[in-house]
Amino acid sequence: MEHPKLNIGEGEIFRSKIECTELEDGTPVILPYFVMRGKRRRPILLLNAAIHGDELNGIEVIHRIFEEIKPEEISGTILAVPVVNTLAFRARSRVDPVDGKNLNRVFPGRKNGTVTERIAYHFFEKFVKKADYGIDLHTGMKGHLLVPHPRIRVVPGYNPPIEHARALGTEVLFYHEGHPGMLNVAAGKRGIPIVCFEIGEAGRIDEYFIEAGVKGVKNFMRYIGMLPGKVEIPENQILLKDYMEINSSIGGIFYSKVKAGDVVRERQIIGMVKSPFTGEKRNIYAPKNGFVLGIRSQPLVRPGTAAAWLMGFDQGTVLPPLQIKNNRNDVKEVESRTFHITKERGIEIK
Ligand SMILES: [Zn+2]
Known part of the structure; x- marks a missing residue:
């Protein structure tokens, strides 16, 4: 072989x-x-x-x-x-x-x-x-x-x-x-x-x-x-377990209002689906506080198509600082550049 x-x-x-x-x-x-x-x-x-x-x-x-x-x-x-x-x-x-x-x-x-x-x-x-x-x-x-x-x-x-x-x-x-x-x-x-x-x-x-x-x-x-x-x-690494798909209830074109990596509150609008044939609009809301893990980038949806993937904070854990076993390395804490989950935005994770 x-x-x-x-x-x-x-x-x-x-x-x-x-x-x-x-x-x-x-x-x-x-x-x-x-x-x-x-x-x-x-x-x-x-x-x-x-x-x-x-x-x-x-x-x-x-x-x-x-x-x-x-x-x-x-x-x-x-x-x-x-x-x-x-x-x-x-x-x-x-x-x-x-x-x-x-x-x-x-x-x-x-x-x-x-x-x-x-x-x-x-x-x-x-x-x-x-x-x-x-x-x-x-x-x-x-x-x-x-x-x-x-x-x-x-x-x-x-x-x-x-x-x-x-x-x-x-x-x-x-x-x-x-x-x-x-x-x-x-x-x-x-x-x-x-x-x-x-x-x-x-x-x-x-x-x-x-x-x-x-x-x-x-x-x-x-x-x-x-x-x-x-x-x-x-500084903070967060383990999330509560995964959910947020589906569209109608068919049409999805217009996202949030980005992957955003933190959303319960009832916040994630996006809107509009029927290209009737003009009917339907908002899609976050069912709970959470972190937007992914967002639909190809906008055509049917009823039941996932528009976003959310990790709820219900089962979130802020992990203790990571211990580096190797003596040569020290942990260098860096400013979080992109995805920051802050108390200022009203969300606290325990
Ligand atoms: Zn793969």
């Missing part, structure tokens, strides 16, 4: 690919990968993007990490797969349209399964199992613009621990139970800590979210001692 080449020399960068399987015309299905080897071989940090083929920001995050970081700066090895789901990527689609399976529901994959299950199998066996840490880069689906945040499970003893998600340095962390077959769930069960990092929206290359992704990856590398420098953690 062909494996990625990890035994490269200190200070080297290597780019190659492995073959997983083939298509109907014999075209090989590949996993492209990059390796950067620093002073020591371990730890091995796995970075991957485009498990969903239309999620592009993470691909650029991986390229920037390889462009901006020099191998001699790091201690350990970065193993990166910029596009895991090459078939879905080619189809500009979340999943491979022929197979139809969601790659992020079939991990650890099946050796003799469908093409998507085989990609999962080869990626898991040859990349994930070699990693000491991982960051799995995602975005919201097309039309769902999501603020940068990790999706985490906070079950005691769960892998990865919450500290890994916090080390990405975002203000908001979103609790999510996860589904069987997700990469971080399947890896976590085997003791391999992979944190899922959501940055932006599918089908787009967006500088703000790419920068947030690069910053998060570098922060994480500093936290685990792979990269020198201070870990930048916002």
